Amino acid sequence: AQSVTQPDIHITVSEGASLELRCNYSYGATPYLFWYVQSPGQGLQLLLKYFSGDTLVQGIKGFEAEFKRSQSSFNLRKPSVHWSDAAEYFCAVGAITGYGGSQGNLIFGKGTKLSVKP
């Protein structure tokens, strides 16, 4: 079965400290992987995505993620956290969309809530 696991429900880091959010997936084919961020009461904003090629991908707001096929992981990192990074982060996996083929639905993890201490 296809699934995404985010092992950490809530993480607290100090401002300026480094951050790593974990994501593990189970998927039958080559996955397309995404990280989204959500502020309270808002929609989801894409941070970065991986489809193929270089396994280290850069995103917005100074975030990066590394795809490790052997570990079925796609962990999100940031070298120095800012107070404005406090939000909930979602990892997602999906297939290419296309009528008659894959439903194209993204499967989401349950999220990791990030708190930042001053």
Next chain:
Amino acid sequence: DGGITQSPKYLFRKEGQNVTLSCEQNLNHDAMYWYRQDPGQGLRLIYYSQIVNDFQKGDIAEGYSVSREKKESFPLTVTSAQKNPTAFYLCAVRGTGGSTEAFFGQGTRLTVV
């Protein structure tokens, strides 16, 4: 202004009522999705549509209905059969034929009163 518009932002429903959540997009994408979000549960798929006049049930379709009469619009009706409708509802769109991400609306908070 391009993007996805969900309305209303807040919605209150009385017991036994049907309510309809609006989702409109001008991104010209074919695939549209409705997700339900509850605290600690992540996003769960309610319905999706990859083309006009066609839609499919997701994982938690019971008590919900949709229509897709226009490419731009994918309204979700929460019926009285949905026993626990209080949640945050998110609409998303995604392009087809390529490796594209999903774009999300700002959500509708539905509360049963």
